[in-house]
Amino acid sequence: MKTKEALKIAPPPIPEEKAVSPYDIIICRAGTIGCLHAIINPKPIADKIEILLDELGLGKHIKTKAKGKLLYHMKFKIALAGCPNACPQPQIKTFGISGQARPAATDAHCVECIKCVDICKEDGAIKIIDARPVFDYSLCVLCDDCAEVCPTESIVIEKKGFKVMANGKLGRHPKLADVIKEVATEDEIYEILKDVVEEYINQSSNS
Ligand code: SF4
Numbered sequence: 704m705k706t707k708e709a710l711k712i713a714p715p716p717i718p719e720e721k722a723v724s725p726y727d728i729i730i731c732r733a734g735t736i737g738c739l740h741a742i743i744n745p746k747p748i749a750d751k752i753e754i755l756l757d758e759l760g761l762g763k764h765i766k767t768k769a770k771g772k773l774l775y776h777m778k779f780k781i782a783l784a785g786c787p788n789a790c791p792q793p794q795i796k797t798f799g800i801s802g803q804a805r806p807a808a809t810d811a812h813c814v815e816c817i818k819c820v821d822i823c824k825e826d827g828a829i830k831i832i833d834a835r836p837v838f839d840y841s842l843c844v845l846c847d848d849c850a851e852v853c854p855t856e857s858i859v860i861e862k863k864g865f866k867v868m869a870n871g872k873l874g875r876h877p878k879l880a881d882v883i884k885e886v887a888t889e890d891e892i893y894e895i896l897k898d899v900v901e902e903y904i905n906q907s908s909n910s
């Protein structure tokens with residue numbers, strides 16, 4: 704049987720800048736080297752969010768609570784994804800977004816090539832009925848793949864935006880984030896973030 708000492712797992716090394724920042728902000732590669740699936744670029748949003756967090760006093764609050772010993776679990780964790788594939792896992796962060804693109808049918812002549820149905824990974828999200836695309840938005844994840852492959856513009860993207868999520872976490876009591884808003888505008892991201900940070904500061908002040 705292994706001793707208790709042998710079962711200990713060393714934590715991964717933390718880069719210096721991450722060790723001093725009160726935030727852990729992750730963006731997917733859509734904001735660095737680019738990605739074919741990207742609907743939005745998360746990099747400029749990440750930059751604005753970092754400034755907003757400082758303006759809201761969150762960094763100062765976290766550092767004060769840390770009393771000179773800022774550990775990873777004390778950081779405010781954010782993940783920003785360029786599309787619904789959600790590679791940086793916004794669903795388990797304190798705040799997260801993923802890009803969305805809502806498809807809609809047009810009056811353009813559909814040639815019934817079925818490319819849209821074939822590319823869709825969500826079974827039943829799109830069907831061709833009477834030579835017209837029909838969406839089930841309860842199944843569609845708003846990824847824009849069908850609009851990308853449609854040769855006739857029978858499908859267009861009627862709105863791009865952001866799925867905004869908050870209060871997800873791992874650790875001792877893991878929880879998936881709540882979906883606060885679908886297809887939000889960029890301004891709505893910052894408004895929601897203000898509320899989330901205010902609640903976060905209030906809760907952690909009392910703990
Ligand atoms: S989340 Fe989407 S856009 Fe970002 S890296 Fe993953 S697949 Fe690409």
Ligand code: SF4
Nearest residue numbers: 823843844846847849
């Ligand atoms: S947007 Fe994506 S999930 Fe929705 S119907 Fe088109 S391909 Fe399917």
Ligand code: SF4
Nearest residue numbers: 813814816817819853
């Ligand atoms: S909506 Fe576009 S991709 Fe889908 S079957 Fe019609 S023409 Fe083809």
